[in-house]
Amino acid sequence: MRKIFALIALLVIFAFMILAVVEMRGEDGGFGEPVNTDMDDYFLEDSQPHNQVNNVVTAILFDYRGLDTLGEATVLFSAVSGVLTVLRKYQIKKLEVKK
Amino acid sequence: MNWKMSRVVRTVTDVMVVPIIVFGIYLIIHGHLTPGGGFQGGAVVASSTALLIIAYGSFRDYKKDFSSVESIGLTLFIFLAILGILLGATLFYNFGAGTGGLFGGRVAEGINPGYINTGGTVPLMNIMVGLEVTAALSLILWMMAKSSDSMEVEA
Numbered sequence: 044m045r046k047i048f049a050l051i052a053l054l055v056i057f058a059f060m061i062l063a064v065v066e067m068r069g070e071d072g073g074f075g076e077p078v079n080t081d082m083d084d085y086f087l088e089d090s091q092p093h094n095q096v097n098n099v100v101t102a103i104l105f106d107y108r109g110l111d112t113l114g115e116a117t118v119l120f121s122a123v124s125g126v127l128t129v130l131r132k133y134q135i136k137k138l139e140v141k142k
Numbered sequence: 143m144n145w146k147m148s149r150v151v152r153t154v155t156d157v158m159v160v161p162i163i164v165f166g167i168y169l170i171i172h173g174h175l176t177p178g179g180g181f182q183g184g185a186v187v188a189s190s191t192a193l194l195i196i197a198y199g200s201f202r203d204y205k206k207d208f209s210s211v212e213s214i215g216l217t218l219f220i221f222l223a224i225l226g227i228l229l230g231a232t233l234f235y236n237f238g239a240g241t242g243g244l245f246g247g248r249v250a251e252g253i254n255p256g257y258i259n260t261g262g263t264v265p266l267m268n269i270m271v272g273l274e275v276t277a278a279l280s281l282i283l284w285m286m287a288k289s290s291d292s293m294e295v296e297a
Contacts, residue, residue, distance in 0.1 A: 095239040095249050096174045096261045104179065105267045109223060109234030112267075115181070116216055116274055123212065123278045130289040 147197050155197035162190040170272035174261040180268040184275025191280040195287045208281035215274030222263055222270065238262030 069076025077083070090102035104112050146152065169176075169183030226235030239262030240248050247259040258265075 091249055091251055093239065094236050094262060094264065095247070096264050097249055097254065097256045098174050098176070100177075101174045101179055101261075101264055101268070105264045105271075106234055106236050109267070112271065113220065113223060116219060116271060119275060119278045120212065120216055123281055126282050126285055130285050 145199050147199070151197050155193050159190045159193060162193070163187055166190070166272075166276075170268055171265065172258065173268035173272075174264045175256040175258065180271030181275050183268075184272045185279060187272070187276040188279030188283065192283050195283060204284055205281065208277045208284065212274050212277035212281060215270045215272075215277065219267055219270040219274065222267055226263075236262040236264065238266070239264075 067078050068074060069078055086099055086103055086107065090096050090099045090106075094102045094106055096102040096106070166183045166185075166187035166189075169178035169186055170180055173179035173183070223234050226233055226237055229235070229237045231237065238244065238246050239260075240246060241262070245259055245261050245263075245265045247257055249257065249260045
């Protein structure tokens with residue numbers, strides 16, 4: 044019984060996925076064309092006159108999506124904190140040797 | 143660590159460490175022109191630390207240095223981000239673009255070969271992130287090497 048329900052749910056989700064793919068077309072109605080390109084076009088056109096940066100990827104990483112980069116740097120910082128916490132046994136031993 | 147690797151490995155390390163560091167710094171400061179940036183360049187520079195630890199083994203206590211550089215890099219990055227608010231715009235606003243100051247040059251529209259003195263705050267943030275990533279990965283490597291050594295000796 045559970046397997047039948049799972050199969051029905053899977054088929055419904057699959058049908059919605061197919062529907063979404065069929066609905067998502069370009070402006071001319073053809074497949075394979077980029078859709079929802081407002082943001083991409085803005086970045087590509089704006090990064091040179093506004094940010095004076097040739098590399099659009101870097102402009103997105105450090106200006107438009109700078110908060111995301113800050114999060115990545117914070118993840119690295121917390122990783123270092125975790126390593127130092129796990130390996131603090133070494134520091135404690137060193138202190139005991141000094142005493 | 144009290145051991146060293148063979149003379150061959152140490153000589154190759156001596157030859158290769160400086161080009162690796164130079165290439166990493168190139169990746170960091172050309173982040174707004176070429177593929178690469180702070181994270182990638184920092185990882186390249188940190189790989190030279192790994193090479194030195196593997197080849198030479200014995201290291202002085204660099205924990206405080208790496209930790210300080212990491213904290214300074216992250217703090218300056220956040221400071222640059224908040225400076226956008228203080229100068230009357232939003233967080234991470236590129237206040238230095240096209241002003242003529244440091245990294246304040248103008249780029250030509252369209253396809254152009256690129257000029258390093260452009261980009262505003264983007265190259266500065268690249269350098270800060272590069273400092274942070276270099277120090278963080280070096281600190282992780284150094285700490286693991288040192289702690290595994292102490293377990294071996296004192297256990």
